Amino acid sequence: MVWLRRPVITAPPPPAVPPASLFGFCYYFLAEHRTIFLWLFLCGLGVACADALVAVFIGKMVGFVGQADRWAAWHERWPVLLILLLVIGLVRPFVIWIDLRLRNAFLIPGVTSRMRWISYWRVTRQSWSFFQGDSPGRLAHWVMQTPGALREVAEATIRAVWYLSMYGLMSMVLLGSADWRLTLPVLAWFAGFALLLRAFVPRLRSRADENAERYSRLMAELVDAYGNILTVKLFGVAATVDGPVRKALLAHDDAQARHMEIVTGFMTRLTLLNTMLLLGTAAIGAFLWLHQAISAEAVAMALPLVWQVANTGGWVAWEVAGIYQNLGEIRQGMSVIAAPNDRTDDDAAPSLEAKRGRVAFDRISFGYANRPPVFQNFSLDIAPGEKLGIVGRSGAGKSTLVALLLRLVDIQSGTIRIDGQDIQTVSAESLRARIGVVTQDVSLFHRSIRDNLLCGKPDASDAELLDALDRAQASAFVAAIKDEDGHGGLDAIVGERGGKLSGGQRQRLMLVRALIKDVPIVILDEATSALDSEAEQAIGAELDTLLADKTVISIAHRLSALVRMDRILVIDEGRVIEQGTHSGLLSQNGLYARLWRQQTAMSHDDVTLSPIN
Numbered sequence: 001m002v003w004l005r006r007p008v009i010t011a012p013p014p015p016a017v018p019p020a021s022l023f024g025f026c027y028y029f030l031a032e033h034r035t036i037f038l039w040l041f042l043c044g045l046g047v048a049c050a051d052a053l054v055a056v057f058i059g060k061m062v063g064f065v066g067q068a069d070r071w072a073a074w075h076e077r078w079p080v081l082l083i084l085l086l087v088i089g090l091v092r093p094f095v096i097w098i099d100l101r102l103r104n105a106f107l108i109p110g111v112t113s114r115m116r117w118i119s120y121w122r123v124t125r126q127s128w129s130f131f132q133g134d135s136p137g138r139l140a141h142w143v144m145q146t147p148g149a150l151r152e153v154a155e156a157t158i159r160a161v162w163y164l165s166m167y168g169l170m171s172m173v174l175l176g177s178a179d180w181r182l183t184l185p186v187l188a189w190f191a192g193f194a195l196l197l198r199a200f201v202p203r204l205r206s207r208a209d210e211n212a213e214r215y216s217r218l219m220a221e222l223v224d225a226y227g228n229i230l231t232v233k234l235f236g237v238a239a240t241v242d243g244p245v246r247k248a249l250l251a252h253d254d255a256q257a258r259h260m261e262i263v264t265g266f267m268t269r270l271t272l273l274n275t276m277l278l279l280g281t282a283a284i285g286a287f288l289w290l291h292q293a294i295s296a297e298a299v300a301m302a303l304p305l306v307w308q309v310a311n312t313g314g315w316v317a318w319e320v321a322g323i324y325q326n327l328g329e330i331r332q333g334m335s336v337i338a339a340p341n342d343r344t345d346d347d348a349a350p351s352l353e354a355k356r357g358r359v360a361f362d363r364i365s366f367g368y369a370n371r372p373p374v375f376q377n378f379s380l381d382i383a384p385g386e387k388l389g390i391v392g393r394s395g396a397g398k399s400t401l402v403a404l405l406l407r408l409v410d411i412q413s414g415t416i417r418i419d420g421q422d423i424q425t426v427s428a429e430s431l432r433a434r435i436g437v438v439t440q441d442v443s444l445f446h447r448s449i450r451d452n453l454l455c456g457k458p459d460a461s462d463a464e465l466l467d468a469l470d471r472a473q474a475s476a477f478v479a480a481i482k483d484e485d486g487h488g489g490l491d492a493i494v495g496e497r498g499g500k501l502s503g504g505q506r507q508r509l510m511l512v513r514a515l516i517k518d519v520p521i522v523i524l525d526e527a528t529s530a531l532d533s534e535a536e537q538a539i540g541a542e543l544d545t546l547l548a549d550k551t552v553i554s555i556a557h558r559l560s561a562l563v564r565m566d567r568i569l570v571i572d573e574g575r576v577i578e579q580g581t582h583s584g585l586l587s588q589n590g591l592y593a594r595l596w597r598q599q600t601a602m603s604h605d606d607v608t609l610s611p612i613n
């Protein structure tokens with residue numbers, strides 16, 4: 001429609017955060033589209049008036065055909081009949097067409113997608129710890145479901161509640177103009193309908209909440225089962241995932257049955273109320289006609305008028321139940337979309353200016369919520385260009401140290417400086433842009449190899465990528481790769497989370513991704529754990545050259561990956577218990593030396609399970 005603009009779906013979201021109250025949350029998302037809603041309200045009013053005129057037309061026709069002098073009646077009444085016909089035949093379809101266009105071109109695809117974009121945008125910008133506490137499936141579900149439910153609430157309110165109110169008002173005016181006593185059954189119906197809603201809506205609401213909550217638990221179980229499908233297959237434990245899914249499915253079925261039971265009770269009472277409306281109107285109409293208080297025309301108008309009220313009531317009640325179900329879903333979705341953001345990062349903060357790569361942890365303390373502290377007054381100085389290895393038992397705090405440096409979690413006291421700049425005072429994005437990371441979680445996007453590598457350097461040319469692949473000894477397998485659509489090399493799609501590649505191949509791509517990022521600091525967190533020893537040796541030598549001028553922090557359980565490091569720290573329970581070069585640590589004859597002896601004593605060096613685990 002030329003006079004109305006479609007929402008710009010991916011425009012930046014409103015700067016304010018979504019409010020925590022239900023009304024505020026709905027308003028936050030819908031207010032942007034107030035013009036569309038205003039037109040929908042006007043169309044609803046138009047359709048309600050035109051529908052009421054259908055009953056007037058029926059009444060007029062009955063009055064007209066009941067006249068003894070037919071031609072005199074025709075001459076007297078044709079202009080009114082013609083006007084009514086024009087309204088019903090032309091204006092009504094036109095208003096319905098506008099209403100349909102608004103819904104189907106602006107509301108369902110446009111407004112819903114816009115709300116989904118805002119939800120996605122907000123959730124994606126949550127802190128790292130937010131994502132650790134939730135499953136990707138659940139988050140994706142609420143990002144999709146909440147805006148859909150919100151749109152349905154708005155749509156049902158206009159289409160059903162607003163329509164019934166306007167139609168009811170028109171009916172009262174028309175019936176009252178014939179005889180005020182004809183309005184009594186309609187008034188009684190509205191009163192009964194309001195009482196029914198009052199009695200049933202709170203119950204519908206709590207049942208709908210319960211239903212939505214159990215539905216999301218069922219979804220979480222399904223996602224958990226499919227997310228861990230390899231474990232299920234390897235251990236042949238289909239029955240162990242059947243159990244939780246069965247339990248969640250039965251719980252949801254139970255909640256749904258109880259919800260529907262309330263709906264049945266409500267609809268049964270409403271049917272009785274509707275019957276009484278029709279019979280009451282017919283009885284009062286006949287009584288008034290017998291006492292010559294109203295014409296046959298008025299009776300003929302009154303009956304279809306109230307019948308439409310009754311029919312609409314059932315549909316409105318269904319829509320109201322839907323509204324409450326959707327409000328239940330919105331309330332659930334709000335816990336994800338309107339969750340307070342505990343990111344301490346300010347996008348407007350200055351950027352990190354790191355050139356040399358000096359890293360200094362100065363008396364930092366940190367502990368996860370409700371857990372004992374991981375670090376207390378921990379200090380560590382890493383010189384520019386230093387190659388630092390970190391070793392320690394599982395749970396010693398190695399990954400947490402890296403997370404703190406990347407500000408995935410925030411220190412509780414102390415300071416971390418890079419080239420003298422306190423990392424808490426710079427934008428987290430600029431901080432992460434200056435650090436290359438290869439982790440043990442070798443996850444890749446379900447996109448082409450090129451797109452995955454470009455995460456490291458969005459403007460890298462193909463030649464640069466191929467050169468980096470070569471250096472990470474990955475060019476041969478990338479050249480040989482072909483996906484299902486026949487795309488090969490850099491264009492090949494790697495499958496969800498890189499599932500179509502071997503662990504070692506994925507890890508090499510992660511290395512390339514970090515290598516093409518021109519940064520002063522590189523973190524290798526078990527970066528070569530999925531490689532065989534031969535590949536690790538070969539890449540290790542290549543890495544020495546590539547990382548020569550960079551500060552490197554390398555965490556590894558397999559100590560052979562750390563022998564060339566300038567310094568190796570052995571940490572335990574958040575404290576440095578030994579440090580030195582590989583040979584220095586061996587001569588200290590402490591924990592490191594013991595671990596080294598244990599690892600080298602193993603007959604084959606391809607064992608990735610560390611004895612310190």
Ligand SMILES: Nc1ncnc2c1ncn2[C@@H]1O[C@H](COP(=O)(O)OP(=O)(O)OP(=O)(O)O)[C@@H](O)[C@H]1O
Binds near residue numbers: 132371396397401
């Ligand atoms: N997200 C989290 N929430 C709560 N506690 C956590 C979280 N992540 C780690 N921890 C706890 O913090 C401590 C340090 O964990 P961290 O992952 O840093 O150890 P790590 O040395 O890297 O272990 P690994 O070698 O097994 O990777 C452990 O006790 C761990 O249980």
